[in-house]
Amino acid sequence: MAVSVNEAVSPGPVQDHPPPARRSSGRGRAMLEVALLTVLAVVMLFPVLWMIETSIKENRDVYAVPAKFFDFEVTLDHYRDVFIASGGGRSALSVSFLNSVIVAGVSTVLATVLGVPAAWAYSRFTLRAKKDQLFFILSTRFMPPVVVVVPIFLMYRYVGLIDTALGLILIYTAFNVPFTIWMMKGFVDEVPAEYEDAAMLDGYTRLQAFRKFTLPLLVPGIAATAVFALIFSWNEFVFAIFLTSSENVRTAPPAIAGLIGGTTVDWGLVAASSVVFALPVLIFAYLVRKHLVAGVTLGAVRR
Amino acid sequence: MAGIEVTALHKRYPDGTVAVEHVDLSIGDGELFVMLGPSGCGKTTTLRAIAGLERQTTGDIRIGDTLVNDLPPAERDIAMVFQFYALYPHLRTRDNLAFPLRAEGLPKAEVRERVDEAARLMRLIPLMNRRPRQLSGGEQQRVALARALVRRPRAFLMDEPLTNLDAELRADMRTEIKHLQGELGTTMVYVTHDQVEAMSLGHRIAILNRGRVEQIGTPLEVYDRPASLFCAAFVGSPPMNLIEVEVADGKLCGQGGLALAPPPGLPRDRRLVAGVRPEALEVAEPGAERSVPARVVSAEWLGDEVIYVVDHGGQRDVRVRMPSTVRFAADAKVGLRHTGGAPAVYDVRTEELVA
Numbered sequence: 001m002a003v004s005v006n007e008a009v010s011p012g013p014v015q016d017h018p019p020p021a022r023r024s025s026g027r028g029r030a031m032l033e034v035a036l037l038t039v040l041a042v043v044m045l046f047p048v049l050w051m052i053e054t055s056i057k058e059n060r061d062v063y064a065v066p067a068k069f070f071d072f073e074v075t076l077d078h079y080r081d082v083f084i085a086s087g088g089g090r091s092a093l094s095v096s097f098l099n100s101v102i103v104a105g106v107s108t109v110l111a112t113v114l115g116v117p118a119a120w121a122y123s124r125f126t127l128r129a130k131k132d133q134l135f136f137i138l139s140t141r142f143m144p145p146v147v148v149v150v151p152i153f154l155m156y157r158y159v160g161l162i163d164t165a166l167g168l169i170l171i172y173t174a175f176n177v178p179f180t181i182w183m184m185k186g187f188v189d190e191v192p193a194e195y196e197d198a199a200m201l202d203g204y205t206r207l208q209a210f211r212k213f214t215l216p217l218l219v220p221g222i223a224a225t226a227v228f229a230l231i232f233s234w235n236e237f238v239f240a241i242f243l244t245s246s247e248n249v250r251t252a253p254p255a256i257a258g259l260i261g262g263t264t265v266d267w268g269l270v271a272a273s274s275v276v277f278a279l280p281v282l283i284f285a286y287l288v289r290k291h292l293v294a295g296v297t298l299g300a301v302r303r
Numbered sequence: 304m305a306g307i308e309v310t311a312l313h314k315r316y317p318d319g320t321v322a323v324e325h326v327d328l329s330i331g332d333g334e335l336f337v338m339l340g341p342s343g344c345g346k347t348t349t350l351r352a353i354a355g356l357e358r359q360t361t362g363d364i365r366i367g368d369t370l371v372n373d374l375p376p377a378e379r380d381i382a383m384v385f386q387f388y389a390l391y392p393h394l395r396t397r398d399n400l401a402f403p404l405r406a407e408g409l410p411k412a413e414v415r416e417r418v419d420e421a422a423r424l425m426r427l428i429p430l431m432n433r434r435p436r437q438l439s440g441g442e443q444q445r446v447a448l449a450r451a452l453v454r455r456p457r458a459f460l461m462d463e464p465l466t467n468l469d470a471e472l473r474a475d476m477r478t479e480i481k482h483l484q485g486e487l488g489t490t491m492v493y494v495t496h497d498q499v500e501a502m503s504l505g506h507r508i509a510i511l512n513r514g515r516v517e518q519i520g521t522p523l524e525v526y527d528r529p530a531s532l533f534c535a536a537f538v539g540s541p542p543m544n545l546i547e548v549e550v551a552d553g554k555l556c557g558q559g560g561l562a563l564a565p566p567p568g569l570p571r572d573r574r575l576v577a578g579v580r581p582e583a584l585e586v587a588e589p590g591a592e593r594s595v596p597a598r599v600v601s602a603e604w605l606g607d608e609v610i611y612v613v614d615h616g617g618q619r620d621v622r623v624r625m626p627s628t629v630r631f632a633a634d635a636k637v638g639l640r641h642t643g644g645a646p647a648v649y650d651v652r653t654e655e656l657v658a
Contacts, residue, residue, distance in 0.1 A: 126316040194389035197356050202403040203377035213391065 055079065055271035062267050078272035092247045093273050096255035101280070103165055103251055104233035107172035111229050114173070115180025116222060120210060122181065123188035124196070134185075137178045145175075145238040153242055163244050168251065171239050176229040183228070187221030188214070223291035227284065234281055252277050305367030305457040306332040306490060307353060312362035314348050314514075322348040323359070324514030330492060335484050337493045337505030341537070345514040346494045347462055353492060354383050354460050366457060377406075382451035383460040386467060388443045390435040396422075396446050397431045403454050417453045424483070425449040441472045448480070458490040465500065477503055498538050502526065510534050528647050532654040535578040535647065541610060543578040544621040548648065550575070555648070559616030560595045566645035566658040574651040581624040583643025586611050586631055594638030599631050615639045 053069075054062055061072040085091040121127075122134060152171065153162070161167035191214050199209035241254040250258075256277060259270050285292060309328040315321045323345040330336045338346040351357040353364055355376035364371050371379050382403075390399050400421060404414045422428055425445045435443055444464060451459055461480070465473045481504050484491045495501055501508050502522045510517045510525065510533075518530035529535040535543045546557040555565040555577065563577055587594050597615035604627065611623045611631065623639070631637055648658045 126318050126320070128317045128319070130318065192387045192389065194385040194387045195391065197351075197354075197376075197383070197385065198389040198391075200356065200376045201354065201381070201383050203406040205375070216393070 051271045051274055053271075054267055055275050057268060059266070059268055078266075078268040079276070081266075081269050082273045082276055093252075093255055093259075093269075095248055096250050096252045097276065099165060099249060100234060100252040100277075103168045103172065104230055107169045107176060107233045108226055108230045110169070110173040111176035111180045112222060112226050115177045115225070116184050116215075116218070117210075118177075119181045119184030120188050120214065123185050124193055134182070137181055140178050141175070145236070149238055149242045152239070156243055161243075163246055163249050165249055167243055168240060168249075171243070172233040172236060176232060179232070180225050180229060183225045184218070184221060187218055187225075191217045220291040223288045227288055227292055230284065231281055306330055306334070307336075307458060307492065308363075308365040309349065309353065310363040310365075312349060312352060312364070313360050314345070314352060314357060315360045321514060323352070326362075326511070326514070326516055328509060328516070328519075330490060333488045333490055335481070335491045335493065335504060335506045337495060337501040337508045338511055339495060339498060339501040339505075339508050339537075340511035341496060344511040346496075346511045349511070350383075350460050350462055350492060350494045354381060355379050356383075380454075380457045381460055382454045382456040382458075383462065384444075384447050384451050384464045386463040388435070388447040388467075390443055390446055390450070392435050395432050395434055396427060396438070399435070399446055400427075400450050400453055403450065407454075417455070421449040421452040424452060440468050441476065444468060444476060445479075448483070452483075452487075456489070458492065459484070461491065461493040463495055464493075465495075466497075473500075480504065498540070502538075510537060512537075528656065529578060530656050532576065532578075532649050535649065539580065541581055541622040541624075543580055543647075544584070545619070545649075546577050546579055546617060546621065547651075548575050548577045555646075557617060559597070561615060561617070561639060561641060562593060563641045564643070564645045566648060569648060569658050570650075573657070575657070576649045576651050577646040578649060579621070579641065579646045580643065581610065581622045583641060583646065584613075584621060584623040585640050585642045586613060586623050586625055586629065587638040587640060589636045589638045591638040591640065594640040597637050597639040599633055599635045599637055601633050602631065613637065613639055 053072075055078050056074050056076065057068070057072050058075050058077075061068050064072075081091065081093075082097075083091055083094045122130065127133065156162045156167050161170070195213040195217075196206065196209040199213050200206060204212065235253065236251075237253040237257070240251045241257070244250045244254070247255075252273070256270065256273050259266065259273065307328070307330040309326055309330075312323050312326040312328075313321075314323040326345065326349050328336070328349075338349060340346045348357060352359045353366075355371065355374060359372070366379055366381065391402060394402065397418060400418045401414050404417060409417075422431060425448055427442075427445060427449055430438060430442055430446070435446070438446065444467075447464070464480075465476050468476060477500060480491075480493075493500075493504060495504075502525075505522055507519060507521055508525050509519045510530075512533045518525060518534045520528075520530075525534065525538055529538060529543065532545065535545065546561065546563075548555050548557050548563065550556075550565070550569050550571065553565060555563040555569070557563060557577065563579065569575070586597075586599070589596060595615050597613045600612040600614050600620055602612070603610040607627060609625050609627050609629070611625060612620050613623055614620050621639070647656055649655060650657050
């Protein structure tokens, strides 16, 4: 019953030994598979590669016809422009990146801090109308942001949260807490309640028992949940563009979108800022990948 | 060491479920007391209330002379063993055993001494440096028992501790627990749904059903004179045959004319059911003395005995336990007769023992 992270993760790549009969007759098939996967990979990865290429091309090469795939001069000017304003000092984009980090980070931490104990409580205790409560919590996620953004805009204007980082943090937290509760409840259900019972008999209070014994076993689940929450807050566009307007509050997604639409579009800058925008989540997911895989599969397996 | 008194225990959860309707228990000092019942009968909730893991809605719990209603589990001076062992997964056996003592803040030397003693008692010395994952189910349960022992508590609470073990190991551990309890003389409350476990372990057994105590008695009392139809149907494998009977001319007569020895003090004018153990019946040659004609429906050969399912014209087929030397084929015409003493008789309406 003990939840073991190592067991779920450690086996490494599974060696696949197809039976010999299949191997001899399957050469054509294998080639077909490789060909199909190659096509798929090109289709999926080309936009990303093109974005990276555009971000390191001179502007005249960006517009070159026919397009230059390889023989262009590499420049990092666009990346400089992402962070440094033309007259020196911090660029508007770099401010928006910082805003994104703050808003996504704080809202993820808040959602985790609020959601994990709530999930634990929902998992461990008998409550009146527990199912209805959980359904209500989930129901707040039924509506897409665009549906509620206008009423929220009006409410925010009334209480003075329009165009503030706090406003965005609150709305992202509100959207992430239900998700955190639901996902974490699955993980808490997996951890036998007996650990806490035993710890309580050994002299700990209920909260201490949770913190010392259940919480460490929940770390993979918390990591997985937090990454999803972080990705949601980081990528969120609708609330960000409706609820913020000034450059020093705006997060990266609307800021990058704002680069497109003038009389001329600096595609190199758009591409470079997109690369910079994509990197943190990729790096973060890479760092916690072990927990992510363990967490997602643990949550998926029902006993 | 101490006895445990449970008075008018009632537990109702916030969602309205009543887990325990009304339970009174008086468990003696040094007694091995078993709570037996089907799942959902309230036995585990009662145990958890004694442990302090659940707060009862109303009712009192006393351990020794102390009223423990408002004491947290740690201050009740009890140890509990769980169905899922609940060994701390990141600790080695040694540290799992020492954990409750360190939590209590005992000096190091005493911790080591007590851990070694418990380990010796449960034969865990070779396993001291393993983690729970590296132990088999039986070994994990021995560690869990040892962890309960080191505390030297006033009472042990056991929540279906053997359910997750395979049959052979379960029998071994049963002996071990009984021996251990006898040796230490510590009060033990043992919850199980397995009647064999209950019969073989308990000094006394409480049978629970739907949040109420149906019967409290020694294993023999519970087996011989179940206090209600529920107990009659729950204890024994196969359980008692419940045969509808009528009183006529001071005799007790089942359907199909099966005659039973009448117990004294039978009430009149009530519909009655007699509980007859499978070993109190006998399958004989057709036409044997005092027998009624019957037919063997099926026979289960268990090696040392045979369980015959016999149709004697009653509402239900009856089960008869016979030594395996007696052999009747399925479908054979036989005679069925009652050989035991006066059976337990129940009122059909109240489901209670009347004679």
